[in-house]
Amino acid sequence: MSSWEHSLKDGRTVLVRHAKPEDAKNLYDGFGAVVEEGKWLPTFHVNATVADWVNWIQRTYRTRDILMIAEVDGEYAGHLTLQPEEWMASKHVAKLGIIVVKEFRHIGVGHGLMVSSEFAAKQIGYFKIILSTFHDNEVARALYESVGYRTVGVRKDHFNMDHGFIDEVLMEKLLV
Numbered sequence: 001m002s003s004w005e006h007s008l009k010d011g012r013t014v015l016v017r018h019a020k021p022e023d024a025k026n027l028y029d030g031f032g033a034v035v036e037e038g039k040w041l042p043t044f045h046v047n048a049t050v051a052d053w054v055n056w057i058q059r060t061y062r063t064r065d066i067l068m069i070a071e072v073d074g075e076y077a078g079h080l081t082l083q084p085e086e087w088m089a090s091k092h093v094a095k096l097g098i099i100v101v102k103e104f105r106h107i108g109v110g111h112g113l114m115v116s117s118e119f120a121a122k123q124i125g126y127f128k129i130i131l132s133t134f135h136d137n138e139v140a141r142a143l144y145e146s147v148g149y150r151t152v153g154v155r156k157d158h159f160n161m162d163h164g165f166i167d168e169v170l171m172e173k174l175l176v
Contacts, residue, residue: 001017001018002017002018002119002120002123003015003016003017004016004017004039004115004116004119005154006108006111006112006115006116007108008107008109008112009106009107009108011106011155012072012107013072014070014071014072014077014108014109014112015070015071015072016068016069016071016080016112016113016116017068017069017071018060018066018067018068018069018120019057019060019067019068019069019079021056021057021058023048023053023057023076023079024050024051024053024054024057024068025053026055026069026076027053027057027067027069027076027079028046028048028049028050029076030078030099030101031048031079031099032046032075033101033102034099034101034102037102042090046150056149058124063084063132064084064094064105064124064125064126065081065082065083065084066078066080066081066082066083066094066117066121066124067079067080067081068081068113068116068117070078070100070104070109070113071114072104072109073076076101077100077101077103077104077109077146078098078099078100078101078104078109078110078113079098079099079113080097080098080099080113080114080116080117081096081097081098081124082094082095082096082097082117082120082121082129083095083097084126084132085130088111090124091125092125092126092127092128093126093129093130094121094126094128094129094130095129095130095131096117096129096131097131098110098113098114098129098131098140100113105110105139106139110140110143111143111146111147114143114144114147115147117129118147118175120171121175122175126175127163127174127175127176128172128173128174128175129149129172129173129175130171130172131144131149131169131170131171131172132155132169132170132171133169133171134159134166134167134168135154135166135167135168135169136168141169141171144171145171148173149171149172149173150171150172150173151169151170151171152170152171152172153169153170154168154169154170155167155168155170156168
């Protein structure tokens with residue numbers, strides 16, 4: 001499986017690679033930490049177990065799902081998922097999800113994950129990636145725009161979060 005290295009703003013390097021079953025605990029913890037922040041994901045608690053993450057990782061070996069992990073100095077820094085669109089006529093489309101843990105934000109980990117995901121997506125035949133984010137997540141939106149994503153729509157008051165209703169911004173990028 002492929003891996004990619006990217007230079008970070010602080011001089012270190014992020015290694016982006018496909019997840020392995022032994023990464024499941026880090027993926028679980030990383031997702032849980034971002035959920036606990038209560039600001040960036042439209043969920044209020046973690047439903048998946050570590051075993052569920054292991055199963056998902058193993059499923060990537062035989063499906064078109066992609067699950068990538070970012071490491072800085074050997075430490076888990078975040079992950080990215082690409083999942084196939086559910087419709088037969090849109091098999092060329094992947095849905096993207098990304099997590100960067102708080103300690104590794106604003107140094108380029110997200111950028112490394114986003115760029116690497118495009119290489120991985122092309123390798124298995126995706127040529128369009130879609131994602132969504134909260135309208136008030138300006139840092140994420142700037143990241144997505146910096147790597148070529150464009151806003152294609154907004155769902156007003158789509159999420160009812162603890163701090164009020166949030167619009168969902170829909171974005172996409174063609175890889176061709």
